[in-house]
Amino acid sequence: FPTVSGQRPSRCTGTALQVATALMGGSLPSGAGSARMLLMLGGPCTEGSGKVVDKDLTEPIRSHKDLAKDSATHFRKAKMYYDSIATQLVMQGHTLDLYACALDQVGLAEMKTAVEATGGITIQTDTFTNPVFKQSLKRMFIPPGEPDHLAIHSNATLETFCSKDIKVCGALGPASGVDGKKSPLISDTVVGLGGTTTWKLCSLEPGTSMAVVYDIVAPHGSNDVHQGQNQFFLQFVTRYLHENGTMRCRVTTVTRRWVDGSHAGDLIQGFDQECAAVFVSRLASYKMEIEEDFDATRWLDRSLIRLAARFGDYRKDEPESFQLQPQLAYYPQFMFHFRRS
DSSP states (O other), X not given: OXXXXXXXXXXXXXXXXXXXXXXXXHHSOTTSOOOEEEEEESSOOOSSTTOOSOSBTTSOOOOHXXXXXXXXXXXXXXXXXXXXXXXXXXHHTOEEEEEEEOXXXXXXXXXXXXXXXXXXXXXXXXXXXXXXXXXHHHHTTOOTTSTTOOOOEEEEEEEEEEOTTEEEEEEESSOEEOOOSOOTTBOSSOOSSOSOSEEEEEEEOTTOOOEEEEEEOSOTTOHHHHTTOOEEEEEEEEXXXXXXXXXXXXXXXXXXXXXXXXXXXXXXXXXXXXXXHHHHHHHHHHHHXXXXXXXXXXXXXXXXXXXXXXXXXXXXXXXXXXXXXXXXXXXXXXXXXXXXX
């Protein structure tokens, strides 16, 4: 439709998403098969439900300052609307992929939950003629057996079990929590998607990663350790619909042993510094979104200082004597560059 001078184009993105979600839900009900919705976004929604900004160009689109002050006119209402679409997509087991190809903002902050909770892909470029958009879209349709095939599976659930001395705080990743019966394995401390031991991943790829956070509830110096019963286990049960249409189940069980606080060297042997850096970055991002006045750089500094004080070798009042084991050597560098960004 022609755009009136001094106004933004009319876009009813929210309504279009709602219609597409309902059509996919009617065509492929929950668990019946895999489905992905591809949203090509050339600008912000200006009409109907999910509106991000008015059509009149005299109203600027919300800025970071507006979001921080909670003065963005349409933000809360639009976010609630797209969150409801996200809930419906998760129930259906369907995924939303978003291709935002515009020089201006498109309202990604309002609709990001619909992408994150369903494990979707987000591509951002300046125009639809950009090679990044064309190549990304083309790769979505590369058939199995050919190079660069994405091997995307769907309708996955991840369930975790653990020993009695451990409880589940939550998970961080491209998933949504599954409400279930009250489990004794659930901790009162919530981190990320908490209150459950099962999470749904509408989309699952070979590169998908989830972080499950646990709480140690065994009392310090528990008798079990001294009596030689120092083993504990963690188990992950992953069920998913393979791209060839078959349901698959993978069970991963690991066992570890309790380590007394005085044996720091044993803990260092199992430390994965790359994994730790990714986890801390996810945790920092999560805290920035849910905690008001959260100082990310200060929190990162404190966590690094605690780790260095606990596991570093040094002589008091001699900074040049400080050193870390090889398993920890790169972690401070990861954190330094992360906090700078």
